[in-house]
Amino acid sequence: MVTEIVVIIILLITLLILILLLGGKKPRPAGEEMMIREEDSPEEKPFGTRCPLCKEWLNRGERVHSHLFSGKPDGLMHIFGCPHCYSEETGEGKLKRYCPYCGEPLGPEDYVIARVFEKPGKTQVHVLGCTICREKR
Numbered sequence: 001m002v003t004e005i006v007v008i009i010i011l012l013i014t015l016l017i018l019i020l021l022l023g024g025k026k027p028r029p030a031g032e033e034m035m036i037r038e039e040d041s042p043e044e045k046p047f048g049t050r051c052p053l054c055k056e057w058l059n060r061g062e063r064v065h066s067h068l069f070s071g072k073p074d075g076l077m078h079i080f081g082c083p084h085c086y087s088e089e090t091g092e093g094k095l096k097r098y099c100p101y102c103g104e105p106l107g108p109e110d111y112v113i114a115r116v117f118e119k120p121g122k123t124q125v126h127v128l129g130c131t132i133c134r135e136k137r
């Protein structure tokens with residue numbers, strides 16, 4: 001009889017742990033997800049921490065090389081690549097660059113064109129295409 005009681009107790013404890021694990025996830029307060037970190041300037045990190053051309057994750061301090069042409073209501077941006085896939089001297093890096101829009105591999109002279117929407121508190125970047133696929137259209 002004693003072993004049966006022990007088994008029942010163990011089962012009850014397992015059940016309790018399961019209930020705690022499943023029910024323990026409280027819904028996050030709505031305001032929490034809206035918090036955007038302001039310390040990084042939007043121009044430096046328009047794509048979060050991943051290079052849009054080679055998809056390499058960027059470390060702190062590494063940034064995507066780009067030229068911003070401010071305009072109203074929105075500007076244009078030429079994106080060349082990150083330190084992993086682009087160098088200002090040769091136009092090429094260790095990793096191959098691909099257009100996020102058409103997927104074509106980019107040559108040393110090619111770059112990606114994006115539209116930049118300046119919104120209060122953040123900058124939104126919308127990729128239009130690269131020098132290869134933009135010319136075809």
Ligand SMILES: [Zn+2]
Pocket residue numbers: 051052053054055056081082083084085086095
């Ligand atoms: Zn890159």
Ligand SMILES: [Zn+2]
Pocket residue numbers: 099100101102103104129130131132133134
């Ligand atoms: Zn393209």
